Amino acid sequence: MKHKEIYSLGCGKGLATKGRLRSSVATVAGTLLCLGGGLAATTAQADDEDFGVNLSGYVRTIVATSLSDHPETASNDKWDIPMARGTVYLDLDVFTGPLTWKAVGRFDKEVKTGYLKNLEALTQLQSPGGNFSDDFMDQYDTSNVWEFLREFYVDFTLFDRLDVRLGKQQLVWGESDFFQAMDLIHGFDYRWRLFFENNEDWRKPLVLANFNLDVSEWDGALNFFIRPGLDRAEDMGSNFNLEGGRWIPHPYRGVDFTAFNTAYNTDHNRGDWDDVTFGARWTGSLGSIGYSLAYLKTFNPAPIVNPATIGNLGVLEAFGVTSTTPYGEVASNQVLGDWIYPKIDVFGASVNGFVSALDATLSAEVAFTPNKPFNFGQLESSLPGWGGIVEKDTLAIMLRVDKELKLSEWLGTNRPSLSSIQLFDTWIVDYESSNDVVEFFSFGAPKKKHTVYLTAFTLLNFKHDTINPSFVIGGDLSNGGGFLIPAVEFVMGDNWRVKFEADLWWGGDKKQPSAALESGAHLNPLGISENSASFFDWFAKDNQLVVKVTRQF
Numbered sequence: 001m002k003h004k005e006i007y008s009l010g011c012g013k014g015l016a017t018k019g020r021l022r023s024s025v026a027t028v029a030g031t032l033l034c035l036g037g038g039l040a041a042t043t044a045q046a047d048d049e050d051f052g053v054n055l056s057g058y059v060r061t062i063v064a065t066s067l068s069d070h071p072e073t074a075s076n077d078k079w080d081i082p083m084a085r086g087t088v089y090l091d092l093d094v095f096t097g098p099l100t101w102k103a104v105g106r107f108d109k110e111v112k113t114g115y116l117k118n119l120e121a122l123t124q125l126q127s128p129g130g131n132f133s134d135d136f137m138d139q140y141d142t143s144n145v146w147e148f149l150r151e152f153y154v155d156f157t158l159f160d161r162l163d164v165r166l167g168k169q170q171l172v173w174g175e176s177d178f179f180q181a182m183d184l185i186h187g188f189d190y191r192w193r194l195f196f197e198n199n200e201d202w203r204k205p206l207v208l209a210n211f212n213l214d215v216s217e218w219d220g221a222l223n224f225f226i227r228p229g230l231d232r233a234e235d236m237g238s239n240f241n242l243e244g245g246r247w248i249p250h251p252y253r254g255v256d257f258t259a260f261n262t263a264y265n266t267d268h269n270r271g272d273w274d275d276v277t278f279g280a281r282w283t284g285s286l287g288s289i290g291y292s293l294a295y296l297k298t299f300n301p302a303p304i305v306n307p308a309t310i311g312n313l314g315v316l317e318a319f320g321v322t323s324t325t326p327y328g329e330v331a332s333n334q335v336l337g338d339w340i341y342p343k344i345d346v347f348g349a350s351v352n353g354f355v356s357a358l359d360a361t362l363s364a365e366v367a368f369t370p371n372k373p374f375n376f377g378q379l380e381s382s383l384p385g386w387g388g389i390v391e392k393d394t395l396a397i398m399l400r401v402d403k404e405l406k407l408s409e410w411l412g413t414n415r416p417s418l419s420s421i422q423l424f425d426t427w428i429v430d431y432e433s434s435n436d437v438v439e440f441f442s443f444g445a446p447k448k449k450h451t452v453y454l455t456a457f458t459l460l461n462f463k464h465d466t467i468n469p470s471f472v473i474g475g476d477l478s479n480g481g482g483f484l485i486p487a488v489e490f491v492m493g494d495n496w497r498v499k500f501e502a503d504l505w506w507g508g509d510k511k512q513p514s515a516a517l518e519s520g521a522h523l524n525p526l527g528i529s530e531n532s533a534s535f536f537d538w539f540a541k542d543n544q545l546v547v548k549v550t551r552q553f
Contacts, residue, residue: 052095060087060550062193064503066115067543072253073118082246082544084111085140085192102169104151108192110140116246122254123244139191139243146232150205165210170203171225173281173294174365175350178455178474179424181367181396182348184298185225185279187238187341194247194539196485196503196546204239206231220284227277233266236273237341238301249443249538265306265338270328270373271299275343294348299341304373305441307337307386320381325388327373337386342373360403367396374428375441384444390437393429398422405458412462419458426451445479445534452477466491481507481536497550504543507536 064083069076086109094101112120120136135143142148153167174182177199188202207230213222241248244256258264266273279296307324308316308331315335316324324337331338352363372394377387400423404416428437431449439447455474462468468489475482487501 050095050097052093054093055090056553057088057090058550058552060089060548061085062087062546062548065545067504067545068541070250070253070541072122072251073115075118077115077118080115081113082115083193084113086110098156100155102151102153102155103149105148106142106150107148108140108142110137110192112137119244119246119254123256123259125254136243136245139239139241139245161214161216163212163214165208165212168205168207169210170200170205171208171210171223172199172203173223173279173292173296174348174367175352175363175400176365176398176424177420177422179396179398179426179453180301181365181398181424182294182296182346182350184296184301184346184367185227185277187236187299187301189239191239191241191243191245191247194241195483196501204235206235218284219286220282222280222282224280225278229274229276231273233264233273236266237299237303240303242303242339247542249440250541252442262305262336263333263338264303265329265332265340268306268329268338268340268342271340271342273299273341277343281348289351289353291352292348292350294346296346296348298344298346300344300373301341302440303339303341304389305337305375305386306331306340307388308334316383316386319383319386321378321383321386322381323377323387327389336383342389344369344372358401358403360401363398363400363402365396365398369394369396374437374447376435376437379436379438379444379446383442385438385441387436390435392431392435392437395425395427395429397425397427407460411460413460414464415461417458417460419456421456422454424453424455439535443533443538445532445537448478450478476507476534476536479534479536481505481534481540483536495552497548497552499546499548499550501546501548502544503546505536505539507534507540 062083062085063081066077066080066082069078088105088107090103090105092101092103092105094103110116116136123136149168151167151169153165153169155163155165158164171185172183173185174180176183180199183199186206187204188199189204190202206227208225208227210225211223213224215221242257244252244254246253248255248257265271277297277299279294279298281292281294283290283292285291304327306327306329307321309326310316310321310324316337327340327342346367346369348365348367350363350365352361354361370393371391373389373391375385375388376390378384400420402418402420405419407413407417408415427450428447431437433446437447438444439451453474454477455472457470457472460469468491470485470487470489472485472487473482482505484504484506485501486504487499489497489499491497
């Protein structure tokens with residue numbers, strides 16, 4: 001029996017909504033589960049040919065070697081190993097008549113290398129008597145069953161035109177690769193490896209009720225979902241390495257912000273993680289042109305600081321902050337403040353089509369977020385951005401060209417080489433320089449009206465796709481700096497893959513290093529002024545060589 005191919009979706013888990021809304025969601029969820037149970041009952045009577053099981057996966061080892069010394073640690077880190085990671089990935093499909101079940105498990109375990117031991121020692125030193133957790137590696141390792149079970153859902157057809165997916169999953173909207181415009185349903189976990197992995201590996205699955213309605217008369221389909229709020233708090237929003245690990249921006253390596261005078265507020269009235277979120281996306285075609293229109297109620301992808309009230313304990317004043325404005329509720333942590341993920345509305349559209357004159361596919365995506373939250377103020381203090389939160393109408397614009405380059409005669413490739421160029425612009429529509437908006441709290445380079453990134457990649461294939469070099473390059477056209485990733489993957493038979501990769505950054509010329517760090521004192525860098533450095537400047541000391549060995553099965 002041939003099993004119907006069903007659209008790609010998303011993932012998560014949680015518990016909680018409030019009042020009538022929670023009751024309504026529970027009623028809907030109960031109805032859907034009853035329908036699923038009815039279908040499951042019919043499955044028991046299905047013929048044996050309707051049953052099938054398929055298991056695949058891989059075992060992978062990733063080892064990274066530093067090409068630069070990091071100033072926060074006392075020793076010279078060049079040639080040290082910041083990451084030695086092992087992964088077991090399992091992908092199980094079970095076919096039971098009208099129901100198709102999917103379970104995806106991933107177990108990650110890391111070695112506490114010498115470099116990580118040094119960072120852990122710094123976090124302990126800098127959080128005396130605080131909330132420091134001895135389990136420094138928990139940010140990198142799989143520590144419980146829910147983390148291991150990345151996806152678990154069931155697919156079925158409710159009516160002739162309505163496909164349903166229920167459970168923990170990934171739902172991907174949008175066209176962009178490196179920077180997200182509409183791919184905002186899920187948060188991303190950037191703690192274990194920043195910027196150089198597939199989004200599928202970073203994305204944090206959520207519990208969703210996901211529906212796809214085919215409307216063939218209009219050459220399109222309507223995808224809509226409800227996230228009922230059954231996920232854990234830690235499944236929401238994007239995670240950056242605030243625990244002081246290897247990917248927190250310099251000069252904060254070894255500073256555990258989660259233990260040092262700040263806290264996540266998961267129940268803030270502007271961003272309660274128990275609240276229901278939802279969205280709808282229409283995808284269709286007009287002749288040879290594909291397009292989409294979407295609306296999304298979700299959480300801001302990056303954490304925002306809601307600072308403590310000035311005059312309470314005097315800690316903010318000690319770092320030069322002279323005034324703060326609470327955002328909604330007053331911060332629950334009155335030492336420095338809270339991290340919150342405010343809810344946002346996003347309106348999106350995309351278009352793509354093949355242009356024969358260019359022999360290329362052109363794509364564009366626009367996402368409008370009214371009242372998007374940003375940190376602002378106190379740029380002359382040691383904690384820039386901790387003045388509070390200001391809301392700004394924001395447009396995210398992506399333009400992309402995908403083209404196959406015929407390089408066989410020049411380079412000897414065995415087939416056309418896929419290449420792509422992508423331009424991404426974050427445009428603050430109602431921008432005012434006097435607002436002192438920052439890119440990220442504690443780093444005080446004022447955010448510009450337009451922040452423009454340009455990226456490009458080329459994938460080459462030699463020897464019947466057994467030797468596959470690739471080149472990725474990107475740069476910040478607004479602030480300077482960028483990255484280069486040359487790599488080559490060797491394919492050995494059906495099972496083995498070995499990839500060598502260099503992750504190289506440029507920038508850092510605007511950095512303002514701490515005098516204490518420069519003198520070798522290796523003191524707590526909390527409060528170092530960074531009033532000029534932009535995104536790529538933060539990681540200018542993070543060049544690495546990476547080796548990945550994968551055994552597929």
